[in-house]
Amino acid sequence: MTNAPITTAAGTGLLLDKVALITGAGRGIGAAAARLFAREGARVLLAARTGPQLAAVAQEIRAAGGTADHVVCDLADPASVRAAVERAVDRFGRLDVAFNNGATGQPPGPMDELSEADFDQVCAVNLKGPWLAMNAEIAAIRATAGRGAVVNTSSVGSLMANPQLPAYGATKGALNSLTASAAATYGPEGIRVNAVAPGTTLTEMLQEWDARSPGIIDQLNARTPLGRAADPEEIAQAAAWLLSDRASYVTGTVLRVDGGMLA
Template structure:
């Protein structure tokens, strides 16, 4: 966890400069993280705790949540977890409200839950798979934001929300058409929420990661060998992101250091969209 420092520096003409006290990006904030059992969400939970937040992890898989929570606690952070199904409205509301029960309020939320689809043209995707992709990647963030805004409004009064989108939402996505479409629609929800709740002091943004070394990417590469290599060739930085690199962007958007940023979809894509 980031500490605080304060010391004297010497500036021009040997005049003393007293440095400002600094602390973690999220010191004293209560953070709720959906999809926190693995990948970007787990990296975000670890990072947010190091940056001073008290975190509540949510996902469907209890074993994964428990492991990440215990890791954070062993490192000196404050963490707990709750099992949550993004397709179940009651489950989402209960998970968000748990943060208030545990910590007394909610300041920030990172909606990172997602599901992929079988890669391929849209005419080869079943209707059931299309519905599931939309239920998790579009309706899920809507359910989460609705509950989070109520919790922030009722406790901390102001705060910030970040939704996890995808660089695939910002361009044609022939291999993941339903996934890209659902994420693009979530971008619109993000902008609408930012415009609606900004006057109350609630900021809402999204991040659009490029290829990131998560289980989803590895599964895609297994089903379509060479995918990671092809994506690297399309990325100016020439590599996929580590999950913590994406989490760093979310942490900044949730922090007070981005206090004038709302309604944006921030590319974190290694230059893929350049």
């Protein structure tokens, strides 16, 4: 018997009155975060490449009484990233917090079988994208709210060998380093920077991996003490806490949310 995921329907005001930007918000962890942050009192700007998905999630949030808008954003395009941050400030007057969750996967397999084009794309989205986003977000926080927080989505695969997703794991490992450097750089200004490192999480990206490598979810669950994959909202809950004032003395941390996989 395994423990079931816990989800909450009502918010507690964890992010009350904060303006939040969420990348990769059209599906998976990002969409769950958008819904959760809005329930917790934030005004949210959703960003991703997929306009129809973003519009649907934003409409769902508004229908539930939340405040949300969306903007199409390509993390591999510097101008697009900067425009998304500017849109948050234009729409809501400031930026308090940001959740850099957008990412791309890679075809699973040994590193020597990955094409150079695929490697470059993973690096552009998963490493350069958050770097661009953090630079723009920190500038916006500094210019408007003055103090704030950023959370990047890493991966438990960044903390161990990742032979089936080597480029993905490498970019997330580099993101951990970038997160720590940003925390040390901007901490004196009152801007905290952390990362969450999800374990096996029931996102579309994971389902796509399982379709290419049948049985991979069962294999990962067998290595997880809790014996199951996470619901996307369980990762979003960790990000919400890190972004909230309740985590006011936490910065430079990569928080594993992995069901004990690396325990």
